[in-house]
Amino acid sequence: ELKVEQNPLFLSMQEGKNYTIYCNYSTTSDRLYWYRQDPGKSLESLFVLLSNGAVKQEGRLMASLDTKARLSTLHITAAVHDLSATYFCAVDNDKIIFGKGTRLHILP
Amino acid sequence: EAQVTQNPRYLITVTGKKLTVTCSQNMNHEYMSWYRQDPGLGLRQIYYSMNVEVTDKGDVPEGYKVSRKEKRNFPLILESPSPNQTSLYFCASSLWASVTYNEQFFGPGTRLTVL
Numbered sequence: 001e002l003k004v005e006q007n008p009l010f011l012s013m014q015e016g017k018n019y020t021i022y023c024n025y026s027t028t029s030d031r032l033y034w035y036r037q038d039p040g041k042s043l044e045s046l047f048v049l050l051s052n053g054a055v056k057q058e059g060r061l062m063a064s065l066d067t068k069a070r071l072s073t074l075h076i077t078a079a080v081h082d083l084s085a086t087y088f089c090a091v092d093n094d095k096i097i098f099g100k101g102t103r104l105h106i107l108p
Numbered sequence: 109e110a111q112v113t114q115n116p117r118y119l120i121t122v123t124g125k126k127l128t129v130t131c132s133q134n135m136n137h138e139y140m141s142w143y144r145q146d147p148g149l150g151l152r153q154i155y156y157s158m159n160v161e162v163t164d165k166g167d168v169p170e171g172y173k174v175s176r177k178e179k180r181n182f183p184l185i186l187e188s189p190s191p192n193q194t195s196l197y198f199c200a201s202s203l204w205a206s207v208t209y210n211e212q213f214f215g216p217g218t219r220l221t222v223l
Contacts, residue, residue, distance in 0.1 A: 031209050042198065043151075043214040050209055088150065092210050095166060096141065100150035 002027045004091050006099035014107050016078050021102045023072040023089035031092035032072045034063050036085045037101070043088065047074075079106045110135045112215035114199050120221045121189055129184045129218050131199030139204030140182035141166070141212065142174065144195040151198065157182055158204060189222040196220075 003026040013019055023032070034046040047056040049065035049072060056063050060083065062075045072089055084106045090098045112133045121127055133140065141156040143166075153166030157176040171193055173185040182201075186193060196219050200212040 033211060035214075042216050043200075043212075045211050045213070048209055048211045090151075095156075096153055096210060096212070097167070098143075098151040098153075100148065 002029070002091060002093045002095070002097045004089060004097045004099040006087075006089055006102050008102060009100060010103050010105075012105045012107065013079055015080055018078065019076050021074040021076075021087055021089075021104075023074070023091075023099055025070050025072075025091045025097075027093060028067070028070075029091050029093045030065075030067050032065050033090045033092065033096075034072070034074055035088045035090065037088065038085050046087075076104075081106050081108045110213075112199055112201050112213055114197075114215040114218050116218060117216060118219050120223065122223050123190055124188050127186050127189060127220075129186075129197060129199075129220070131182045131184065131215060132180050133182075133199075133201040133213070134180065135201060135203075135213070136179065137201035137203055137213075138179070139202045139210060139212075140176065141200045142172070142182070142184045143198045143200065144168065144193075145198060145217075146195050154184070154197075189220075191222050194220060194222045 005024045007022045032049045035043040037043045047063040052067040054065045060077045065072045086101045086103045088101045142154040143151040152168045155174040157163045199215040202212045
């Protein structure tokens with residue numbers, strides 16, 4: 001059974017700092033997705049990672065995938081308040097399994 | 109505008125009263141899916157459909173039914189709702205069969221309360 005674990009589940013950080021969210025999964029997959037959810041809103045696709053070593057960047061966010069370690073990271077560089085949201089990773093193994101989400105709060 | 113729509117957006121009902129939440133997409137997507145979101149549990153997949161007349165169970169299908177008679181619509185049916193089905197429900201769609209990955213586009217959500 002595929003399990004997806006995100007760490008940390010809650011993160012409060014200062015603007016300007018860097019931090020990384022981790023997504024570990026339990027079975028082989030080479031398709032992983034990152035989504036963002038703002039409070040009271042729906043989910044928005046951020047990144048699609050399709051192979052070992054894949055790296056995608058958009059603004060202050062960078063996502064990577066290591067299929068051998070079954071690990072994806074979402075790195076935040078010089079955080080700004082607008083990045084406050086909940087971030088989900090999802091692993092695709094025919095069924096789509098989401099992590100529980102990381103609630104990120106960036107203090108101005 | 110390309111979108112996934114859900115109706116109703118909010119619904120309060122009573123135990124045992126059958127209800128349907130509709131989902132429609134205008135992107136000609138083949139894959140559609142229903143999720144429920146509960147605090148501390150993230151999103152859990154209820155049912156998914158890879159194409160018309162093809163549906164399959166996700167992780168938490170008990171108490172739910174779906175149908176896919178047309179490509180654009182994927183209604184979620186609760187035949188006899190119970191309080192433990194109180195949740196926020198999302199419908200999502202993606203191209204899927206046409207590509208090798210499953211980046212999903214989500215509807216706005218339906219907040220369901222079962223009393």
